[in-house]
Amino acid sequence: MGEETVDVAIIGGGPAGITAALYAKRKALNVKVFETKAVGGQTADAIWVENYPGIKKIRGMELMQKMAEHLKEFGVEPEEAAEVTGVKKKGNLFELDIENGEEKLLAKSIILCTGSKYKELGVPGEKEFYGKGVSYCATCDGPGFKDKVVAIVGAGNSGANAALFFAGICKKVYLIEFNEKTGFDSVYAQPINAEAKIELMLNTQAVEIEGKEKVNGIKVKDRKGNEEKMLAVEGVFVYIGSVPQNKIAKQLGLKLDGKEFVKIGKGNEASIKGVFAAGDITGELAQTIVAAGSGAIAAVSVFEFLKGLK
Numbered sequence: 001m002g003e004e005t006v007d008v009a010i011i012g013g014g015p016a017g018i019t020a021a022l023y024a025k026r027k028a029l030n031v032k033v034f035e036t037k038a039v040g041g042q043t044a045d046a047i048w049v050e051n052y053p054g055i056k057k058i059r060g061m062e063l064m065q066k067m068a069e070h071l072k073e074f075g076v077e078p079e080e081a082a083e084v085t086g087v088k089k090k091g092n093l094f095e096l097d098i099e100n101g102e103e104k105l106l107a108k109s110i111i112l113c114t115g116s117k118y119k120e121l122g123v124p125g126e127k128e129f130y131g132k133g134v135s136y137c138a139t140c141d142g143p144g145f146k147d148k149v150v151a152i153v154g155a156g157n158s159g160a161n162a163a164l165f166f167a168g169i170c171k172k173v174y175l176i177e178f179n180e181k182t183g184f185d186s187v188y189a190q191p192i193n194a195e196a197k198i199e200l201m202l203n204t205q206a207v208e209i210e211g212k213e214k215v216n217g218i219k220v221k222d223r224k225g226n227e228e229k230m231l232a233v234e235g236v237f238v239y240i241g242s243v244p245q246n247k248i249a250k251q252l253g254l255k256l257d258g259k260e261f262v263k264i265g266k267g268n269e270a271s272i273k274g275v276f277a278a279g280d281i282t283g284e285l286a287q288t289i290v291a292a293g294s295g296a297i298a299a300v301s302v303f304e305f306l307k308g309l310k
């Protein structure tokens with residue numbers, strides 16, 4: 001087992017992690033980035049990103065490829081399929097366990113960029129039919145539903161974005177919203193209302209997902225009248241928010257807020273010296289531009305912190 005020491009280990013390869021690595025490398029720090037899946041984070045799941053300044057409209061996946069390519073120019077290639085499964089203090093350093101088990105790494109500092117993850121509906125059939133019609137990512141799984149009928153659960157920005165995408169390829173799209181009002185930005189109102197294929201169902205609760213080998217329906221309840229009905233759909237895409245990916249934060253014993261996001265102070269410092277956090281895991285506004293900015297702040301703070309150690 002080889003042990004290597006780096007200046008900073010960045011956990012997570014979304015926009016926060018990639019930007020943190022870019023800024024750290026520009027400060028000539030020795031950097032490693034670890035990512036459970038492939039780089040890109042949740043932004044790679046966005047069908048279209050239309051609010052990243054300087055780029056009017058781009059697929060989320062493409063934006064993240066551009067970020068990763070930019071980082072590569074600085075000689076950093078995140079390790080993919082490399083979940084950090086444990087971090088513990090070892091003197092002034094941190095020891096990381098990486099998923100493949102072969103490798104341990106020592107780091108003088110950590111930037112936690114583990115982001116957040118979709119919230120599950122928690123209804124019968126959801127787990128059973130995951131990958132068989134139930135999905136949390138239209139970009140990943142959407143093209144398989146061409147000419148079919150789908151339901152989107154959650155009419156926030158991500159749900160609206162997905163509904164418009166599916167309206168372009170599907171026969172019909174139900175957009176199901178628990179609350180009396182939609183949660184999406186006003187820019188979505190006109191295109192959603194103008195799209196005949198989208199049926200917006202307010203005050204409606206998804207109750208159960210049904211099927212045989214694959215999804216064939218979703219049972220919904222009108223929250224005013226209490227009547228239930230079955231909608232015949234082949235796909236159910238869930239967009240009801242997210243929860244922090246805080247396993248490592250908890251393991252390290254970092255202070256969390258009431259919603260279990262990592263508490264940070266000035267310069268994105270977490271509650272243990274040498275540990276910083278950036279992006280969605282801090283509970284800041286969950287947006288790509290914010291995550292990127294937050295990663296930049298954390299990296300510069302790491303630089304200042306390491307200077308102080310010398």
Ligand SMILES: Cc1cc2nc3c(=O)[nH]c(=O)nc-3n(C[C@H](O)[C@H](O)[C@H](O)COP(=O)(O)OP(=O)(O)OC[C@H]3O[C@@H](n4cnc5c(N)ncnc54)[C@H](O)[C@@H]3O)c2cc1C
Nearest residue numbers: 012014015016036041042043046084115279280286287288
């Ligand atoms: C469907 C969808 C559409 C969106 N659309 C937009 C949009 O149009 N515009 C916008 O500004 N924002 C959008 N967002 C929000 C935006 O994607 C997030 O705010 C942003 O990705 C957060 O970046 P992050 O780097 O903090 O975390 P994430 O993007 O969540 O990345 C965290 C990464 O850390 C990895 N990770 C977690 N734990 C570990 C571990 N132990 N070891 C190694 N790796 C780990 C995860 O696999 C993940 O890749 C959207 C989000 C979703 C889900």
